[in-house]
Amino acid sequence: MSHILIVEDEHGIAELLRFTLNDAGFVPEIVYNAEDARRSVAGILPQAILLDWMLPDAPGLSLLREWRNASRTAELPVIMLTAKGTEEDKVKGLNAGADDYITKPFSPKELIARIQALLRRKVPELGQGAQTIGVVMLDGERNQVSVSGRHVELDQAEFKLLRFLMAHPARPFSRAQLLDKVWGDHAFIEERTIDVHIMRLRKSLGAAADYVKTVRGVGYMFAPEAES
16 A cells, blocks of 8 residues: 655645545555654655645745755656646646646545556656666756756756656657656646757757757657657
8 A cells, every 4th residue: 555645734734635535445654744744754764745825834845855855756746746836836836846636625536546557657667777768867866967078957847757758769749648657647737838848958958959849740859869
C-alpha cells in the first residue's frame, strides 16, 4: 500500500483527506506544518505528498522548492492543494516542481484519480544517469544541465520537458502528448501552456536553443542541428 503524506493545516480538510485516502486503500499520514513535513520526509520517503499552498510556518511552494533542490527528494511526487485557482498560480506551482494541482473544494474521486495517475507516471521510465546529445548534457541524478560544458539553470518544468525530449531524440510529440507524458493526463495546465514552457526552455538553452525544434503540424522534438 502507498504511503501518502498530507501536509495540511486545516484539520477538517486533513481529516477528509485521511478518510478519502484510507477508503481508496492508501496509507495516509497527516502533518500540519512545514517543519513536521520536513521531519517526516527526512525519516521515511512517502510515495506521494499532498501539499497545501499556505502553511502556518512556511509557504508550501518554498517547501516544495527545498525538496526539488535535494537529490533525495527531487523526484518525489507532489500534488499542490490550494484555494488559488488562477492560471498564474498554477504556473507558479508547476515551475516550482509540482506534479499536479487540485483546487479546494475538490472531488474525492478526482483526487484519487490524480494520485493514481501520478503514481503510475512516476514509475521510472527514463534513465537517471547522464545523457549527452550534441552540446547538451543532462544529469538526471543531480538535476543538472550544461551546454558546451557551461551549467544552465532550468526551473523544474523546463527540466522535466527537456529530460523527456532528450530521452526520445528526433521523435516529434504533439502538445497533447507532451502534456500527457511529462505532466500526466490529469495535469492542470492547458495545451497552449506547453508553448510557453518550450519558449522558456529555448531561452535557457541559449546556444543550443535550436535543438528544440518545432515540427509543423505536429508539435516539438529535440535534435541537434545535424539531424534537422
